[in-house]
Amino acid sequence: MQKVVVTGAGGFIGGHLVQQLVAAGQTEITAVDIKPPDEWFQRDARADNVSVDLQDLGACRRIVSGAGTVYNLAADMGGMGFIENNKALCMLSVLINTHLLMAARETGVHRYFYSSSACVYNAAKQAVPGVAGLAEADAYPAMPEDGYGWEKLFSERMCRHFSEDFGLETRVARYHNVYGPHGTYDGGREKAPAAICRKVIRAKLSGDHRIVVWGNGSQTRSFTYISDCLEGTRRLMESDVRDPINIGSSEMVTIDQLVDLVEGIAGVRLTREYDTDAPTGVAGRNSDNCRVKQLLDWEPSTPLLAGLEATYRWIYDQLRASV
Numbered sequence: 068m069q070k071v072v073v074t075g076a077g078g079f080i081g082g083h084l085v086q087q088l089v090a091a092g093q094t095e096i097t098a099v100d101i102k103p104p105d106e107w108f109q110r111d112a113r114a115d116n117v118s119v120d121l122q123d124l125g126a127c128r129r130i131v132s133g134a135g136t137v138y139n140l141a142a143d144m145g146g147m148g149f150i151e152n153n154k155a156l157c158m159l160s161v162l163i164n165t166h167l168l169m170a171a172r173e174t175g176v177h178r179y180f181y182s183s184s185a186c187v188y189n190a191a192k193q194a195v196p197g198v199a200g201l202a203e204a205d206a207y208p209a210m211p212e213d214g215y216g217w218e219k220l221f222s223e224r225m226c227r228h229f230s231e232d233f234g235l236e237t238r239v240a241r242y243h244n245v246y247g248p249h250g251t252y253d254g255g256r257e258k259a260p261a262a263i264c265r266k267v268i269r270a271k272l273s274g275d276h277r278i279v280v281w282g283n284g285s286q287t288r289s290f291t292y293i294s295d296c297l298e299g300t301r302r303l304m305e306s307d308v309r310d311p312i313n314i315g316s317s318e319m320v321t322i323d324q325l326v327d328l329v330e331g332i333a334g335v336r337l338t339r340e341y342d343t344d345a346p347t348g349v350a351g352r353n354s355d356n357c358r359v360k361q362l363l364d365w366e367p368s369t370p371l372l373a374g375l376e377a378t379y380r381w382i383y384d385q386l387r388a389s390v
């Protein structure tokens with residue numbers, strides 16, 4: 068069993084992935100993040116936990132040396148509030164993937180995973196709420212999310228060409244809005260499910276029963292629970308699927324329905340104020356799962372309500388512990 072490298076291991080998905088690999092019996096794991104280990108969302112003492120900036124080629128070479136598998140989940144990213152206001156920072160993540168690919172090729176890595184995003188999809192196909200699911204071909208002609216989405220689309224193609232030209236086995240997942248415990252829920256990088264949970268919990272605990280919702284509440288989205296994200300990633304890595312593939316739930320809701328669900332979990336009803344000047348992203352987005360069903364014989368199945376209950380409970384405990 069050769070060394071497995073997980074980058075972005077101090078973050079949300081990377082932290083869960085290390086746990087999954089440990090549980091599966093993987094003994095040699097190098098977990099890497101730019102954050103110091105005491106700031107990681109999850110840290111497992113059975114992994115070699117390293118703090119390093121992977122935008123640096125030399126650091127990538129040192130980390131990847133001796134590895135059979137690399138999972139690249141490192142990126143400077145966040146929810147719409149972050150990516151709409153930090154396009155240059157998001158695009159600089161191209162250095163991480165480019166340098167990791169170069170190092171992986173040089174050191175003879177067998178399999179390389181890249182975490183892409185539904186933000187690669189053409190914006191014109193997401194212009195109204197309730198649109199049909201996005202199929203993999205809908206990334207072209209290219210009109211992705213400015214900044215973050217362009218970096219993802221470019222990095223997908225870097226993987227493809229490293230595979231075609233140099234024979235490096237690459238696997239690319241297009242994650243759709245992943246949520247769950249041990250993720251960002253405050254501070255500006257959080258995404259809608261965690262942000263709504265936090266706002267509802269604060270309203271409930273403070274007795275101030277008002278909530279600010281970004282946009283007019285009619286935007287549609289699907290949200291993928293972390294266990295489904297991990298299962299899809301595992302299946303993809305074990306497959307021979309070389310083209311990018313959706314890993315996303317197809318249970319579509321409006322943002323208002325998302326708030327309804329969280330209010331139901333909390334047992335409160337709040338007065339909603341809609342901030343239509345806030346960053347909201349595209350009007351409608353959902354995952355078309357025809358290809359993932361056909362090629363991986365699977366699709367995400369965790370009901371949104373069940374995933375939200377677990378996420379709400381975890382954020383509730385964090386907020387209670389911090390007061």
Ligand code: NAD
Binds near residue numbers: 075078258
């Ligand atoms: P996250 O922000 O929780 O984790 C990313 C981690 O990468 C962070 O801990 C960060 O410190 C680290 N990082 C950033 N720059 C680095 C650098 N230069 N060197 C080393 N580490 C660095 O994000 P996440 O939600 O866990 O996402 C993981 C991956 O999945 C990212 O590539 C992200 O773009 C992609 N993705 C996530 C979602 C989602 O909904 N969470 C959706 C689509 C795609």
